[in-house]
Amino acid sequence: MDAVNGRGIYYSYDADCGGEPVLQNIAVLIRKGEFTAVLGANGSGKTTLARHFNALNHLQKGQLTVNELDVGDTSRHWDLRRHVGMVFQNPENQFVSLIVEEDLAFGLKNYETPEREIPQRIKKALASVSMDGYERHSLHRLSGGQKQRIALAAVLALEPDIVIFDEATSMLDPKGRSEVMGQMKKLHCEGKTIILITHDIEEAVEAENVILMNRGNILACGTPHEVLTDRALLEQAEILPPLAVQLYYDLKERGVCLAHCPLKKDELVEELCQLN
Numbered sequence: 001m002d003a004v005n006g007r008g009i010y011y012s013y014d015a016d017c018g019g020e021p022v023l024q025n026i027a028v029l030i031r032k033g034e035f036t037a038v039l040g041a042n043g044s045g046k047t048t049l050a051r052h053f054n055a056l057n058h059l060q061k062g063q064l065t066v067n068e069l070d071v072g073d074t075s076r077h078w079d080l081r082r083h084v085g086m087v088f089q090n091p092e093n094q095f096v097s098l099i100v101e102e103d104l105a106f107g108l109k110n111y112e113t114p115e116r117e118i119p120q121r122i123k124k125a126l127a128s129v130s131m132d133g134y135e136r137h138s139l140h141r142l143s144g145g146q147k148q149r150i151a152l153a154a155v156l157a158l159e160p161d162i163v164i165f166d167e168a169t170s171m172l173d174p175k176g177r178s179e180v181m182g183q184m185k186k187l188h189c190e191g192k193t194i195i196l197i198t199h200d201i202e203e204a205v206e207a208e209n210v211i212l213m214n215r216g217n218i219l220a221c222g223t224p225h226e227v228l229t230d231r232a233l234l235e236q237a238e239i240l241p242p243l244a245v246q247l248y249y250d251l252k253e254r255g256v257c258l259a260h261c262p263l264k265k266d267e268l269v270e271e272l273c274q275l276n
Helices: 046-050 074-083 100-110 115-128 144-156 174-189 224-228 231-236 243-253 265-273
Strands: 002-011 023-031 035-040 061-066 084-087 162-166 193-198 209-214 217-222
Touching: 023 046, 023 193, 023 217, 035 046, 035 174, 046 162, 046 193, 074 084, 084 144, 100 115, 100 144, 115 144, 144 162, 144 174, 162 174, 174 193, 209 224, 209 231, 217 224, 217 231, 243 265
Parallel strands: 035 193, 035 209, 084 162, 162 193
Antiparallel strands: 002 023, 002 061, 209 217
């Protein structure tokens, strides 16, 4: 089953005035249960594309289904958002209350969750992001990483099939970034479809599949090894290669040839250990 299936997607923020398109004839396919990174430099169109997946941006041209729901059918947008949760760059933009449990309860009430189920749904969602016992905590007292986990818990409380992380680690310190990446992997292992929107190539390395974007177009789709070790392709996308890939090419230019191009740092260490 496809989580996302679209073709011919076009979008302009100034379409009525003949503005330049942000997305041009996009074709995209993401399978259910996959962990996919949509990678691109600023202005590549990756966030605009992701906002189509839960109809935050309305489909102007083309066809798009998400969890077999037609995104072009505006009468189904409420149903669509039950299936697709989105965690944004700044978690505070998602908060509507000062207290953790009140914030999570707001979304559940909006979706007409029976009152008797709400406390258990909140407890389960907080436990899933390792924030057990934080129900009565003030949101403004939490760290950046904790706030992002609460924002994720608010999404998970609605039990979506697809979770989109839109640059969700870009405002975090290394510890917070590691925590959120760990949550993505955990949710993927539990069967959720994870879509990571990022300009950080080291994050994209952790995905199963990569969609590489540049200036409103998709340049390539494939596994991280297929896409992220292609230096010419990354240069076209205005993205620097992962550190391990860059070192591989630097060594090669100096006459030191590794058997395989590594993608991660531990793979680079293994390749270096094989040298005589």
